[in-house]
Amino acid sequence: MLLGPGDRLARRPWRVAVAGTSGAGKTTLARALATDLGVPHVELDGLYHGPGWVPRPTFRADVEALAAEDAWVTEWQYGDVRDLLTARADLLVWLDLPRHRVMRQVVRRTVRRRLRREVLWNGNVEPPLRTVLTDPANIVRWAWTSHHRGRERVLALGADRPDLPVVRLPSHAAALAWRRGPLADLLRRPT
Secondary structure, eight states: OEEOTTOOOSSOOSEEEEEOOTTSSHHHHHHHHHHHHTOOBOOHHHHHBOGGGOBOTTHHHHHHHHHHSSSEEEEOOOTTTHHHHHHHOSEEEEEOOOHHHHHHHHHHHHHHHHHHTOOOGGGOOOOOTTHHHHOTTOHHHHHHHHHHHHHHHHHHHHHHOTTSOEEEEOSHHHHHHHIIIIIHHHHHSOO
16 A cells, blocks of 8 residues: 555554665664654664674574564665565555665765764774775665665565555655654544
């Protein structure tokens, strides 16, 4: 069930997955939604990346435990666990930004993190900027090459979970309008 930023939800969500291309702002939106809903936000990158950017061996088990909880907001990423999240989610919020906007954001964020040597998950820092040219898994290259796949994944989800409401937000302004409008209205309704 695909909804737009002006559409109302039928019921209050407790388990929310936030979809979007790398660098679109999933985590920022997920944090804001968790605050709006009064539920925990769990950053999936923090569960996935171990020291030295090595995937943590407990990742899938950690996501299984997260998905089993009664209330959460997290990012809908990592193909090997998306099914765990959508099996339990009662809302998917899709931050569907145009490629040029995503690229501007991901480049700016990557450069800022690298220059400031910001410590990310489990002690990791962004690799040298030259890896944009040498590493196919570099986040900037990944955002460019995987942008179209996000749309395909979300639209395919309709076949697996036709009952799952999907709110498509084409911009950060639309996301804010949805949070302040239909979501806030829903949360003000008596339960």
